[in-house]
Amino acid sequence: MKIAFLGPHASFTQLAATQIFADEELVPQSSILDCFNAVKNNEVDKAVVPLENSIEGTVSMTLDYLYDFDVLIETELVMPIAHHLMIHPDQETFERVISHPQALAQTFHFRYDHFKDIPSQDYSSTAAAAKLVSDNPNEKWAAVANRYSAKLYGLKIIHENIQDFEQNHTKFIVISKKKESLRLNLPKTSEKTSLIITLPEDHAGGLHQVLSVFAWRKMNLSKIESRTLKTGLGNYFFFINVASEWHNVLSQNAIDEIISLGSNVKFLGHYDEYVFNE
Numbered sequence: 001m002k003i004a005f006l007g008p009h010a011s012f013t014q015l016a017a018t019q020i021f022a023d024e025e026l027v028p029q030s031s032i033l034d035c036f037n038a039v040k041n042n043e044v045d046k047a048v049v050p051l052e053n054s055i056e057g058t059v060s061m062t063l064d065y066l067y068d069f070d071v072l073i074e075t076e077l078v079m080p081i082a083h084h085l086m087i088h089p090d091q092e093t094f095e096r097v098i099s100h101p102q103a104l105a106q107t108f109h110f111r112y113d114h115f116k117d118i119p120s121q122d123y124s125s126t127a128a129a130a131k132l133v134s135d136n137p138n139e140k141w142a143a144v145a146n147r148y149s150a151k152l153y154g155l156k157i158i159h160e161n162i163q164d165f166e167q168n169h170t171k172f173i174v175i176s177k178k179k180e181s182l183r184l185n186l187p188k189t190s191e192k193t194s195l196i197i198t199l200p201e202d203h204a205g206g207l208h209q210v211l212s213v214f215a216w217r218k219m220n221l222s223k224i225e226s227r228t229l230k231t232g233l234g235n236y237f238f239f240i241n242v243a244s245e246w247h248n249v250l251s252q253n254a255i256d257e258i259i260s261l262g263s264n265v266k267f268l269g270h271y272d273e274y275v276f277n278e
């Protein structure tokens, strides 16, 4: 099997992909959009992308593409994230910090407290930022990335564990076109069903009506997030996670009831959540 992931080598997403698919061919992509397109165009069987971080929240691009693309979620892996500040070994100082926007956000307070006046620059991934710093020895640049990137791209770590909160975890999902759920040989924490719901129009109690479909069945929701539909201010879709034990009730009649209320429901999958085995 071919598995796309947000690259290049040594990105956090590659660490996640390696744990899920130890024996498959991993194909690095330059962006999360490329990962979705690789699945769409059948260049790969599946892709691994980041969905949510415990400090910075949802990776909004991934959420948007789950809405836009015809894909399903097969499984989820939660991985601890440690960031380090690294520079080229020829340099002593740095005048710019480069990384993925999620990594910059997860280290914002550290950088504010210690390097307030040093500007930051978004890049496609932490590992891509480390490679860029490595490829430009004459620039006074630093990257925020993991220690595998420091090693692979020959950078020296000048500050370790700079994430703003000790408990820093990112959730990665496996997406594909197939309606199947992956069983992994890793510690399993929960099962869930993910849905995207779009209301027919903005009217009083519209969301309340949809949520009441879950409430009167005593179905436990573990997440609800609204995201702009990009069709005008105030227009949203809702990403919802439903706790596992309700899967059968959900597929039988709750979804039908939501549809009968005039809403659109996109079923994203019923799948397991695992934790990274260090």
Ligand SMILES: O=C(O)C(=O)C[C@]1(C(=O)O)C=C[C@@H](O)C=C1
Residues within 6 Å of the ligand: 006, 010, 011, 012, 013, 014, 050, 053, 059, 081, 100, 102, 103, 124, 125, 126, 127, 170
């Ligand atoms: O840049 C990387 O290395 C990634 O794999 C992306 C990503 C993300 O988008 O959340 C993954 C984990 C960390 O939260 C920071 C960055």
